[in-house]
């Protein structure tokens with residue numbers, strides 16, 4: 001069993017501030033093109049938005065922030081862009097890790113690491129190790145991550161660990177093998193850049209997450225835009241299958 005209950009097995013306790021926010025940081029390329037800049041200028045600028053958002057989340061007591069940085073399908077992009085993104089990731093890790101550590105932030109990377117170079121993998125491991133015991137915000141970066149990859153790798157591990165249960169596995173058996181076993185399911189999902197799709201992000205974990213889509217391009221996603229997302233979240237009624245009446249008068253439910 002994982003540390004956290006599953007939204008389909010137990011009704012989660014929810015609050016006004018999302019405990020876990022998962023973000024698809026989209027629109028960097030379009031931000032740059034609008035300014036007649038190369039697409040990669042948008043990625044570079046996007047790192048600053050990450051910095052601002054991390055600070056904001058820590059301020060309002062969000063416990064987990066998960067950012068989609070590179071999908072398993074992003075390898076389909078032009079080679080120069082992929083190379084630039086890997087370099088940017090490496091530089092950002094190197095540059096930001098001490099500041100994260102000072103701020104008691106724990107950094108975790110999820111995704112298939114086998115396609116990264118040795119230097120990047122070492123940088124990731126050292127950043128994770130340095131911040132492993134921090135008790136503040138848990139910042140997860142999803143890189144070469146795909147929701148289907150995650151479910152499949154977890155399924156394979158689950159089966160390997162308990163072959164005798166084959167054919168009788170239950171939903172909760174998989175939780176401890178999923179990449180995000182250390183976090184509750186996201187309360188709020190944000191996608192910037194105007195597209196209204198999941199793009200193979202956390203498929204399993206988004207079962208009951210509140211989805212928020214905004215036209216704002218990632219480099220423009222500032223404190224005010226974030227506050228709007230939080231406001232929208234606070235207006236939702238999270239029913240998890242129940243009726244509205246049950247939630248308003250839980251005692252006569």
Ligand code: IPE
Pocket residue numbers: 025026027028029030031069070071074085193
């Ligand atoms: C998101 O911005 C960043 C990554 C996918 C790495 P995009 O690069 O997808 O920006 P658009 O969607 O082309 O504007």
Ligand code: IPE
Pocket residue numbers: 024025026027068069070071074195197199
């Ligand atoms: C999703 O954005 C992945 C990341 C933000 C890392 P994309 O821009 O790659 O998504 P699609 O291709 O438009 O669905």
Ligand code: MG
Pocket residue numbers: 026027028193
């Ligand atoms: Mg995009």
